[in-house]
Amino acid sequence: MRLKILSIATVLILWYAAVLVGVLALPLPHEVAEKFIALFFNPEPVLGKNLIQHSISSLIRVISGSFIAFFLAIPLGILMGWRLSVDAYFSTMIEVFRPIPPLAWIPLAYIIFAGFSNSTQLAQIFIVFLGAFFPCLLSTREFARATDKNLIEMAKAFRASDASILKEVVIPSSIPGIISGVRIGLGIGWMTIVAAEMLATSGSGLGYFIMVMYEVGGRVEEIISGMAMIGLIGYLMNEVVILAEKKLLRWR
Amino acid sequence: MNKIYLTVFLSILLLGCSQPEGIYVVKLSPPDMIEQFKLKQIDGFVAWEPFVTKGEEFGKVMLKSSDIWKHHPCCVVAHSASFKDDDALKAVVWAHVKATEFIKDEKNKEKVIEYASEFTGLEKNVVAKALENIEYTTYPNEKEFRFYFEKLKEYGLLTKKLSDLGYKSEDDFFSDFLRKDIIEAVKKSEPPKYDGKVRIRIGYLTADLHQLALYVAVKEGYLDATSLKYELKQYKNGVAVMEAFRAGEIDVAYLGGAPATLKRVNDDIGIRIIAGANNEGSALVVQNNIESFKDLKGKTVAIPGYGTVQDFLLRIAAEKYGMKVISK
Amino acid sequence: MKGFTEIMEISISKSFNGFKVIENISFRVNPGEFVCVVGKSGCGKTTLLRIIAGLEEYEGEIKLDTERIGFVFQDDRLLPWKTALENVLFPIGIEKKIEKGDVELAKKILKLVGLEGFEGYYPKELSGGMRQRVGLARAIIIQPDILLMDEPFASLDELTRQKMQEELIQLWERDRKTVIFVTHSIDEAVFLATRIVVLTPRPSKVAGEVKIDLPRPRDRTSSEFNLYKRKVLNLLRLKSES
Known part of the structure; x- marks a missing residue:
């Protein structure tokens, strides 16, 4: 705890020093903090929304995108880790798509979803999906693949069916991988959405907020407040997953 | 646990739905406006030419900018305050004035359409129609510029006071910001022969029909006639041009009056306007099913950016009809 | 609880990549017997158990009229x-x-x-x-009809091991389940078994069988106990020399 406080204090002190010496042309931390608190509840005049509303817009996109990703990546990862033939079939496909950064998909995503109502939102959810899918898939697959062969054999000795082996042995073995996949996936999804909101118009969201504040100009405090909110939410998401991990993996 | 999630989810939905009635506005780049308008993702947009004409293929013009705000300023030519070579500026402005005269001359109509088509990459019939809506000019209308400035203050878009920037009054600011000596000097003279050593760097926006004068000045050899060496740099939007000014990448640029003013004040980027490119030329384009401005209630209209002339065109029109503009 | 009713008969061979691992192991197990299979490391004892449990392919025949097989592994595999x-x-x-x-x-x-x-x-x-x-x-x-145990106490310390052996016998005496217990410890085999099947080194076959006729609880230090140990050891040695 003491080190945590020290770590935050270091950042603040460096910030103060850099500004006061004149190395950084930024507002001072307490000025940003004031703005941050004000914007937390009161709408910012240009866009007419407060930070919570922007956060919710971004979060809805991240949660929908990454949950769809997890919903597909977890079962697929388990199957790929369990059965070499499934892995051989999918892995080429995956290795071709995986190196493409989610943001590179933005233009194509708009074209793909152009016909749908609310295409911007869908395209952004799709981009989050791409960001969250691969880390979750790979992490799940790795743990499923590393399932102790001796345990599988034990189950077979007790005449367990393939379905039981999957349910009782392979899936529980994969859970640590699934959790870390979810953690990484959410993190990347969160970064992706902020970037996606900056690049393309979404009407709301923290990335959009920051970009508009920049374009209108003279709003460094707002920009940093938006960034702080992004950091705060990212931190909280990570903590929630770690908490869940502790609860689910008591046996470790 | 599930209950908590449900409550959170429902309250998010409620928050999302409980916004006051009015016109919803989103920020889109003009090419995106056309795409989304075509797909009926947005109900209308405010943009400049040639996007207005492009949009008319899928909808109709509800209000021309001249109906809302006569002679409103649009694109301008500005220079970096740290660029002190007035002779080079004179050469640029002279070529600009010549090119503008060339564009406005009825005799050159065919040629202008051809240039415009090359510059924007659009078909000739589109640019021909678009050109009719643009009022090319050589110097912005100061009264309208000040009106724009009033609007910026009114909607709380300015974060700095002019006194913070070292100006005693608004008059003081405008006499510095809208610099007239260069244009007055070139109006009287023949091509100013530039004999300095500077190779000037000129920024401009990609395929922006308002900035056709620059293209004509190059193509018709007006710039070369001054013996000034130059280098052209293309930018995506006015904000990018202002950043280029701040970074010292360019000396002179064609850009919108809105980002020029906003960033001049808010970010204290030292630039001065030496010429105008055009006035008006924007319009509110809507889907065919929208009969009157009142019908826009609850609908979504795109603007190219907050604090832009197009933003205020929409706000002024909305005020006239007693409606609010709400960010979506 | 009673074991299977029929006599179990095994007669199998096994090859890995063309190498004969098990030449021909054949022996019988009567219901309620505690059979220990003894052999040097690598002689295919574990393979034998895995074959009986249905975890491996083999040549030959296993007559066994039950599917209720309990397996205890060398490592716990929990x-x-x-x-x-x-x-x-x-x-x-x-x-x-x-x-x-x-x-x-x-x-x-x-x-x-x-x-x-x-x-x-x-x-x-x-x-x-x-x-x-x-x-x-x-x-x-x-409630298996037959319990297969693959060196279950091998990784325990000596004291725990002896305690576990005693407990296992108490358990076995309660309901006389048929047990096939694989071990490389002659001491353990003599302590537990009603009959010991001794295997030769690879390719393994049955070197001989020793029926243990000692009252329980058995005394590891008695001369009869050691006599049996000698007998088993002789069988193991004899075959590895030839």
């Missing part, structure tokens, strides 16, 4: 994410929904193997001996 109680219930859970009665039975068996009070412990929280007991409980909860 599921680390399940508690002791849940691990014991594992073989039931893969066949049907676990009912209250099953849980009662599992608790009873855990008590029987001396783990009362440890039902909610995860494997990492148990000692090696305790884990083996859970493994044993897991094997007997299905």
